[in-house]
Amino acid sequence: MGLHVIIPARWGSSRFQGKPLFEIAGQPMIQHVISRAAAAPEVDSVVVATDDERIAEAVTAVGGRAMMTSAQARSGSDRVAEAAGLLGLADDDMVANVQGDQPLLPPELISLCAAPLAQDPALGMTTPVTPFKSRRELADPTNVKTVMDRRGNALYFSRATIPFARDGQEVTCYKHLGVYLFRKSFLDLFASLPEGRLEATEKLEQLRVLEAGHTIRCVITDLDSPEVDRPEHAEQVSRHLAAGPKT
Numbered sequence: 001m002g003l004h005v006i007i008p009a010r011w012g013s014s015r016f017q018g019k020p021l022f023e024i025a026g027q028p029m030i031q032h033v034i035s036r037a038a039a040a041p042e043v044d045s046v047v048v049a050t051d052d053e054r055i056a057e058a059v060t061a062v063g064g065r066a067m068m069t070s071a072q073a074r075s076g077s078d079r080v081a082e083a084a085g086l087l088g089l090a091d092d093d094m095v096a097n098v099q100g101d102q103p104l105l106p107p108e109l110i111s112l113c114a115a116p117l118a119q120d121p122a123l124g125m126t127t128p129v130t131p132f133k134s135r136r137e138l139a140d141p142t143n144v145k146t147v148m149d150r151r152g153n154a155l156y157f158s159r160a161t162i163p164f165a166r167d168g169q170e171v172t173c174y175k176h177l178g179v180y181l182f183r184k185s186f187l188d189l190f191a192s193l194p195e196g197r198l199e200a201t202e203k204l205e206q207l208r209v210l211e212a213g214h215t216i217r218c219v220i221t222d223l224d225s226p227e228v229d230r231p232e233h234a235e236q237v238s239r240h241l242a243a244g245p246k247t
Helices: 029-038 053-061 076-087 108-119 135-139 184-192 197-202 207-211 231-243
Strands: 003-009 045-050 066-068 094-098 125-131 145-148 154-158 174-176 179-183 217-220
Touching: 003 029, 003 076, 003 108, 029 045, 029 053, 029 094, 045 053, 045 076, 053 066, 066 076, 076 094, 076 179, 076 184, 094 108, 094 184, 108 125, 108 179, 108 217, 154 207, 179 184, 197 207
Parallel strands: 003 045, 003 094, 045 066, 125 217
Antiparallel strands: 094 179, 125 174, 125 179, 145 154, 145 174
């Protein structure tokens, strides 16, 4: 059972066009993500899946491996599924979808999410979640919220605040982090599913899995992996890296 990281990266973005190549601390953002993903000890390979030659050339220029995929991919995970097929990965291999806008990715996130798949052959998909650290962060719809059952399986993901504390009681809310670990056979199943109504409404690809009745195991962690959705986020990351190696 191998573990292969595939980073989906596209040029077009309504909020931040060309962001994979935005320079952070002297390197294109995608280079930070590649380096951090490769640092997880279980990882056998790291590939960037893109539909843009500019991204592919930049990845190759820094010593990374890029693969061209269709411009028609419905989501990042669909792009990852296409790349995994082109790579000829085995059904039992683990495939990590690491978003290309996570330059502070802790490599441990990949290890944590790989462990349940290695231990349970019936499990097809895992993803990390972390408690929200502030009300401001919780209120931001770009931060996806998660609720789980007692076994840690996801019940729902939303841009809205869930659960809603009707009587004002203190409740721990969990932020979803943009990493998915798939068993290759389950990734193929994911790509074969039609877009779900909830997925189309919230613009969250993981809802396709839940709406089709499948399981996503959430791995709770204190680690965080903030995403760069806007140019000001990239500036914050630059300041963080300039302050020192702690992540």
